[in-house]
Amino acid sequence: MVAPAALPAAGLFYWVGALGALYAAALASYRLLTGLRVWVLGSGAAAVGPALGAWAVVTGATDGIGKAYAEELARRGMKVVLISRSKEKLDQVSTEIKEKYKVETKIIVADFGAREDIYNGIKAGLEGLEIGVLVNNVGMSYAYPEYFIDIPELEKTIDNMISINITSVCKMTRLVLPGMLERSKGIILNIASASGMCPTPLLTLYSATKAFVDYFSRGLHAEYKSKGIIVQSVLPYYVATKMSKIRKATLDKPSPETYVRAALGTVGLQSRTNGYLPHALMVERRVPEAGVIDKPGVYELSKGPTGISRIHLIPGFIDSEQADWMFEQLLQDIPWGQRTHIRQEVSFEEPRLTSWYGELPYTYSRITMQPNPNWHPLLTMLKERIEEFTGYTFNSLLCNLYRNEKDSVDWHSDDEPSLGKNPVIASLSFGATRTFEMRKKPSPEEDGDYTYVERVKIPLDHGALLVMEGATQEDWQHRVPKEYHSRDERINLTFRIIYPEPGGVWK
Ligand SMILES: NC(=O)c1ccc[n+]([C@@H]2O[C@H](COP(=O)([O-])OP(=O)(O)OC[C@H]3O[C@@H](n4cnc5c(N)ncnc54)[C@H](OP(=O)(O)O)[C@@H]3O)[C@@H](O)[C@H]2O)c1
Numbered sequence: 001m002v003a004p005a006a007l008p009a010a011g012l013f014y015w016v017g018a019l020g021a022l023y024a025a026a027l028a029s030y031r032l033l034t035g036l037r038v039w040v041l042g043s044g045a046a047a048v049g050p051a052l053g054a055w056a057v058v059t060g061a062t063d064g065i066g067k068a069y070a071e072e073l074a075r076r077g078m079k080v081v082l083i084s085r086s087k088e089k090l091d092q093v094s095t096e097i098k099e100k101y102k103v104e105t106k107i108i109v110a111d112f113g114a115r116e117d118i119y120n121g122i123k124a125g126l127e128g129l130e131i132g133v134l135v136n137n138v139g140m141s142y143a144y145p146e147y148f149i150d151i152p153e154l155e156k157t158i159d160n161m162i163s164i165n166i167t168s169v170c171k172m173t174r175l176v177l178p179g180m181l182e183r184s185k186g187i188i189l190n191i192a193s194a195s196g197m198c199p200t201p202l203l204t205l206y207s208a209t210k211a212f213v214d215y216f217s218r219g220l221h222a223e224y225k226s227k228g229i230i231v232q233s234v235l236p237y238y239v240a241t242k243m244s245k246i247r248k249a250t251l252d253k254p255s256p257e258t259y260v261r262a263a264l265g266t267v268g269l270q271s272r273t274n275g276y277l278p279h280a281l282m283v284e285r286r287v288p289e290a291g292v293i294d295k296p297g298v299y300e301l302s303k304g305p306t307g308i309s310r311i312h313l314i315p316g317f318i319d320s321e322q323a324d325w326m327f328e329q330l331l332q333d334i335p336w337g338q339r340t341h342i343r344q345e346v347s348f349e350e351p352r353l354t355s356w357y358g359e360l361p362y363t364y365s366r367i368t369m370q371p372n373p374n375w376h377p378l379l380t381m382l383k384e385r386i387e388e389f390t391g392y393t394f395n396s397l398l399c400n401l402y403r404n405e406k407d408s409v410d411w412h413s414d415d416e417p418s419l420g421k422n423p424v425i426a427s428l429s430f431g432a433t434r435t436f437e438m439r440k441k442p443s444p445e446e447d448g449d450y451t452y453v454e455r456v457k458i459p460l461d462h463g464a465l466l467v468m469e470g471a472t473q474e475d476w477q478h479r480v481p482k483e484y485h486s487r488d489e490r491i492n493l494t495f496r497i498i499y500p501e502p503g504g505v506w507k
Pocket of ligand 1: 065110114140235237242
C-alpha cells in the first residue's frame with residue numbers, strides 16, 4: 001500500500017519529469033529547425049554580394065580559403081581587391097578571376113609579417129573604393145606541433161604570428177569599417193579556426209591567436225550589428241589547403257571552394273560559425289575515451305580488417321634491481337646519436353636519441369641507419385632472454401633514448417617493407433614510465449580521419465616488455481607523446497626481424 005504522504009511527492013515527480021521531457025523535445029526541435037535553416041535553406045537574410053558595396057577585399061587571396069572567397073565573391077558579381085605577398089601569384093589569380101567572372105580586380109602586394117608599416121600602402125590602395133565585404137583570411141601556423149619554447153626561430157615566429165594572425169585583422173578592420181559605417185552596411189568575415197575554440201597544446205600560439213580573432217569578431221559584432229554591419233567569426237576544422245598539408249579533399253576535410261560556398265550560406269544566420277555542416281557536427285560528435293592496458297596479459301586489440309592484432313604486456317620482465325644497473329650501463333655505453341629530418345624546407349632534429357644494431361641497414365622516415373653488427377654484450381643477453389620467452393628470433397634492434405618529457409615519437413606503424421608481413425616487435429623499457437599510445441587505423445568510411453578511432457594507452461615502466469604481433473602494424477599506429485609533466489630519461493629497446501630489401505646484403 002502507498003503511504004498517503006508519498007502521493008503529492010509522486011505528483012511532483014510526474015510534473016518535473018513531464019516538464020523536463022517537454023524542454024528536451026523543444027530544445028531538440030529548435031536545434032533541428034535552426035540546423036535546417038542554416039545548413040539546408042542557407043543565407044538570404046544577408047545576401048553577400050555587390051548590394052553591400054561594389055568591392056570585396058580579401059587578405060591572403062592567392063591560395064586556399066582566401067582564393068576561394070575571392071573567386072566566390074567575384075562569381076557573385078563583386079569586384080575584388082586581392083592582397084598577398086607574391087606579385088606573381090597575385091597577377092595570376094587576378095587574371096584568372098577577370099577572365100572567368102568578368103569583374104574588375106585590383107592587387108596589393110603586402111607582407112603582413114613585415115616589420116615596416118604596410119598599412120599606409122594598403123590604405124592608399126583602397127582609397128575611394130566602396131567596400132562591401134572584407135575577408136580577414138591571412139594566417140600562418142607552425143610547420144609541425146611543438147612545445148612553445150622549442151619552436152624553431154621562436155622569436156621570429158612570435159612576431160610573425162602575432163602580426164599576421166592578429167594585427168592584420170585589427171588594422172584591416174580599422175581601414176575598412178569607417179566606410180561601411182558611413183553607408184550603414186557591410187560584412188566583415190574573420191577566419192579564425194576551430195583550434196581557437198579551446199586551448200590546443202603544442203599549437204598553443206596559433207590556437208591563442210585564433211581565440212583572439214574569435215573574441216575580437218564577437219565583440220565587434222555586438223558593437224556594430226545595430227549599425228548595419230555583420231562581423232562573422234569563422235572557425236573551420238581542417239580544409240584541404242597548403243597550410244593544412246592535406247592534398248585530397250574529403251567529406252570532413254573539404255576543398256576550400258566547398259568550404260567557402262557553405263560558409264557564405266551562414267552569413268546573417270550565425271555570427272559565429274564552423275562554416276560547414278560536417279565541421280559543425282564535429283563539435284557535437286564525442287571522441288571515444290581511450291582504454292588503458294596496465295595489467296600483465298595477452299590482449300587481442302582487433303580482429304580486422306587485416307587479421308588479429310595482438311599485444312602481450314609483461315610488466316617487470318626484468319626485475320627492478322637488475323633493470324637499475326642495466327639502465328645505467330645502456331645509458332653510458334650505447335653510441336647515442338640524433339638524426340635530422342627536413343619537413344617543408346624546415347630542418348629539425350628528431351626529438352630523441354637513437355642507435356641501430358643489426359647486420360642490415362634500416363630505413364625509416366626516409367633516413368637510413370647504417371649496419372652495425374657490434375652488439376653490446378648486455379644487448380645480446382637481453383635479446384636472448386626475450387627470444388627464449390617469446391619463441392621468436394630477432395636480428396636487429398632500434399634503441400631509443402627519451403631524454404625528458406619533451407622527447408617523443410610521433411604516430412607511425414613499424415611497417416617498412418624490410419620488416420616483412422605481420423612483423424613482431426618486442427619493446428623493452430628502462431627508466432621513467434612513459435605512456436605508449438595506440439590508435440586503430442580508420443575504416444574507409446572515415447576517409448583517413450583519426451578523430452573518432454579506437455585508442456589504447458599503455459604505461460610502460462622500468463623493466464616492462466611489450467610484444468606486438470599479428471596485424472598490429474598493419475591495422476594500428478603507435479606513438480610516445482610528449483608529456484606535460486617532468487619525466488626522467490627512458491630507454492626503449494625495440495627488437496625486430498629485418499629482411500634484405502632489394503639490393504640488400506643479408507645472407
Ligand atoms: N586550412 C585549414 O585547415 C585551416 C583550418 C582552420 C583555419 N584556417 C585559417 O584559414 C586561413 C587561410 O588558411 P589556408 O589554409 O587557406 O592557407 P594557405 O593555403 O597557406 O594560404 C595562405 C594565403 O595567405 C597568403 N599569405 C601567407 N603569408 C602571408 C603574409 N605574410 N602576407 C601576406 N599574405 C600571406 C598566401 O599567399 P603568398 O604566400 O603568396 O603571400 C596565401 O594566399 C588562415 O587564417 C588559417 O589560419 C585554415
